[in-house]
Amino acid sequence: MSTVWLGIGSNRERERYIRAGIHALHQEFASAAHPMAVSRVFESDAVGFSGRRFYNLVARVETSLSIRDVSAICKKIEREHGHSSNAARFSPRTLDIDMLMYDDIVCDSPVQLPRGEILENAFVLWPLAELAPTLRHPISGQTFAQHWQNYRGQQVLEPVEFQFENLPFLKIYSACTGNAPL
Numbered sequence: 001m002s003t004v005w006l007g008i009g010s011n012r013e014r015e016r017y018i019r020a021g022i023h024a025l026h027q028e029f030a031s032a033a034h035p036m037a038v039s040r041v042f043e044s045d046a047v048g049f050s051g052r053r054f055y056n057l058v059a060r061v062e063t064s065l066s067i068r069d070v071s072a073i074c075k076k077i078e079r080e081h082g083h084s085s086n087a088a089r090f091s092p093r094t095l096d097i098d099m100l101m102y103d104d105i106v107c108d109s110p111v112q113l114p115r116g117e118i119l120e121n122a123f124v125l126w127p128l129a130e131l132a133p134t135l136r137h138p139i140s141g142q143t144f145a146q147h148w149q150n151y152r153g154q155q156v157l158e159p160v161e162f163q164f165e166n167l168p169f170l171k172i173y174s175a176c177t178g179n180a181p182l
Contacts, residue, residue: 001034004070005100005132006059007115007124010093011046014055017081017095019165022059024077025097029061030169036061037171039127041162044155047121051092055160056123058100058131067102068110074099100124104138114138119147122155131173 006025010017022038030036037060043053063070074097082094101114114137118124128135129148136143164172 001062001064002103004029004061004063004102005128006061006074007056007096007098007100007117007128008059009054009056009096009123011052011054012082012092012094015162018055018057018162020081021077021095021097022170023165023167024080025059025061025074026167026170028073028077029063030167032169034062035169035171036167037131037173038164039131039173040159042123042127042157043160044123044157046092047123047155054093054123055162056127056157058124058127060131067099067105067107067113070102071099071111100128101138104136106138120153122151122153122157125151126157 008018008021008025010021018041022036026036039058041055041057043055045053065073078095078097098115098117099111099113100118105113107113115124118128118137119140125144125148129144133145134143137147140147164170
């Protein structure tokens, strides 16, 4: 089984689409033996364009599927929830699901892994550092907690209260509990 880290975001009907995305990912990947884990939800300004604020979080799933197959599932879920594959890179999103890492694989195809925005965007790094503080970035070798502690970007994030659907194999992590499931 491989561990896959996903960045999830929405700035259009945010609550609806974050819940829908988590539900769809849960149906695809979660089981009693391999529960899905999610970080807290954070609110941030749009990056690269002027638009409504985003909700963002990071999820961890385990799978025996290939990188290509996981990517295809993520894109299918996006399309099913109103995200056009023709949308400009920096534009409003109903649901955006990006593969951040697949185990410790480093590659450029079929997707860039680890995804470059992990270390550039606070809305990816902070939730990842909370969910997996001791996990090491496959290129830098530093933990995500170290990367977050040393982050010097200008992005402002705010954790938000968010109620997830009650799903049987979903673990929600919080900084308040020392990275323990709620």
